Amino acid sequence: MEPENKGVRGSQLKNMIIKKLYFNKAMSCAGLSELFDKSIPSIAKAINELMHEGFVVEDGYAPSSGGRRPLMYSVKANAMYILAIALDQLTARIQLFDLLNNPVADMLTFELKLLNNSEALGQLLEQINIYIKQTDIPKDKIAGIGIGMPGFVNVTEGINYTYLDAGGQSLTEYFTDQTGIDTYIDNDSSLIALAEQKFGIAKAQKEVMVINLGWGIGLGMIVNGKLFRGHNGFAGELSHIPVTEDGALCECGKRGCLEAEASLLVVAQKAVAGIKQGRITSLKYNINDHSKLMGDAILEAANNGDQFAIELLSDAGYKIGKALAILVHIMNPAIIVLSGRGAKVAKILMAPIQQAIHKYCIPRLSAGTELLVSELGFDAELIGASVLVMENFDKSVKAKVSKAKKAIAK
Amino acid sequence: MEPENKGVRGSQLKNMIIKKLYFNKAMSCAGLSELFDKSIPSIAKAINELMHEGFVVEDGYAPSSGGRRPLMYSVKANAMYILAIALDQLTARIQLFDLLNNPVADMLTFELKLLNNSEALGQLLEQINIYIKQTDIPKDKIAGIGIGMPGFVNVTEGINYTYLDAGGQSLTEYFTDQTGIDTYIDNDSSLIALAEQKFGIAKAQKEVMVINLGWGIGLGMIVNGKLFRGHNGFAGELSHIPVTEDGALCECGKRGCLEAEASLLVVAQKAVAGIKQGRITSLKYNINDHSKLMGDAILEAANNGDQFAIELLSDAGYKIGKALAILVHIMNPAIIVLSGRGAKVAKILMAPIQQAIHKYCIPRLSAGTELLVSELGFDAELIGASVLVMENFDKSVKAKVSKAKKAIAK
DNA sequence: TAAAGTTTATAAAAATATAAATAAAGTATC
């Protein structure tokens, strides 16, 4: 009876509603009306259509604020699904979520070396297709694929300049073509920041700095409520900020860079050196051990009270705090979140970081910034990948229309 | 015949058009339609009304881009006026502009000491009222008053925490009430940044850092095309970033802060000390000279080739460059603009600043950022104050309506 | 406990914006 598509305009609003409900759990017509600056009848019409289409469900009445109670609406969890993928240098994780961020299939983890591995791209695609097939969910029910990855990522072009070279071709185009599902990519630290701001400890905050403590030291920046990437997408390069005069030589050629002084990899190297010099510690150094394994061992040992490990991490924490003090001066964030692999020793890091911030910040600035530890932990990047897809959800219709027009023009 | 007010909705679009034409000189119906995502008839209707109301004029045809030439529309220069005010610690400037940023009356400059001067507020108000009366332009023709001032400014509350205390009352409310004209305030460095991005050398750029080289070292940040102020409005606090280990003691209690090492005031003090020690220079040190006068003398001397002055400024420039290197790592700006009082020696500062940026930045980042010198110079703050008013122009109608509603509710 | 004031929801009429058709004024192509 009704036309299949009611034009870009109407479905634009509906997509905006779905997106908002994904992020905000439940809202009333009145609330959405206020938010989008549309009349209540317009919202009510859109909501009714969305209910008929199976995207939205009624979700009970909210408490009254002095008048008639609003009927709340939520997104229907299984209306669509999102495929989230998190890569680090060595491992890939794939996980399908529903619209309430619940996993709807077991997570798939597999080794995927990114550095100098020309087959990585093909391997990842293969695993994605296998994973989707195995979940038995039709592809058109998957709203999109979000991929978080280390390296310098150009989000608009969909290219990673560091890893996963597709011969200059856009990675997003590659995956979109090969899977038939809209794909979006971003830097791992950026996605962790996104996750913390949408569903984590920095929820709804507008100025948030998220530190990704891993083998390197990453920074994801939320500025004015949105991911900030800078002019060329290279913003947040905290790793090469100087924290000591004439310190260790960094790969970049300078001395005293944060990454060369305080990354988990450096801490591990210092641990190995210390053991060789006979430091008493519960850490065992095996000549065959990869320093990345040593890194994990240090986190364990520190949490178990090993003095040497704690000492090393405290030293690293103080230097991180010094860099954060500079960051606070420039950005004046509401919240700094410690996230990533190193978040599990956050309790040990907190004190020296906070101490350095207080020492190196003018009080007015340090007083305005709260230092918090991630609660999402290891899941942050996957959640962030999921968020990335939904962030683009309301844009997709318009983009597709203009894309189609361009294609026709050719 | 026609109703006076055609509702918030229609006039909202018209205000958006006026604002856009103020910033962009001339645009066509088609261009505005694309920009605001409104149909051409809607735009045409609004434009016609604006022409009847005397806000907009036809501005000839633009060259064809392969079809019928678009008829361009511009804002009518004398449709409204803007009162721009620029304060520094010692002096106030008042200037009335038309909508093409042309001065429509002589600039008024007068001494106004901000520090520990409880009468400053009243004096400023008096001069404003005198100035307006003298121009003979009716108040309802003045779109707003924009005031730039040093100190920590809370823009939303309209309060300056450092100067011009109005007993906790909002400065914007004070001036709006006392003059009958909507007033907006902001930090001087922020307004300089705004001016550079709208009408200066960084025009239309989205990621811009503007350095206000004055007695202190200020930073105005344009992020994602908009002024960035941070969570508490304190962002861009470049002055207390460490640039030397164990350097000069700063007012803030730390050592080696940029401001304590490289501000114009410090350079002046170093000059005085150097002369006392017998350095050969064209600079003359009079025991009665205020060090601020010495600062101006140094700028002169350096431009005239005085080696000592150049040496002092080069040293300061290198330290500023060191701080900018950090800024570039974090913000990845497209452009850094040198502006403010010190811009007149920019040619001397450029080399050491650029040198330090190259030395302390990883190449990928320094390559993406251009270092430029302001062309607006001393006018920047006034232009910025004018921009501030127009930035708020499209918001005002809605804000007034909601404000009026609140007032009625009481 | 009744009355008054809020907030939310729905259904009608009224206002507004848009798409489609048409015209006008160019450029590019053969």
Place this chain on the structure above:
DNA sequence: GATACTTTATTTATATTTTTATAAACTTTA
């Protein structure tokens, strides 16, 4: 140099959106 194609502008019919009025559900106050 005529024809086809672009881009811009105007008009009209169509579609959408909002206002206004009304009702419903609830809190607060007298």
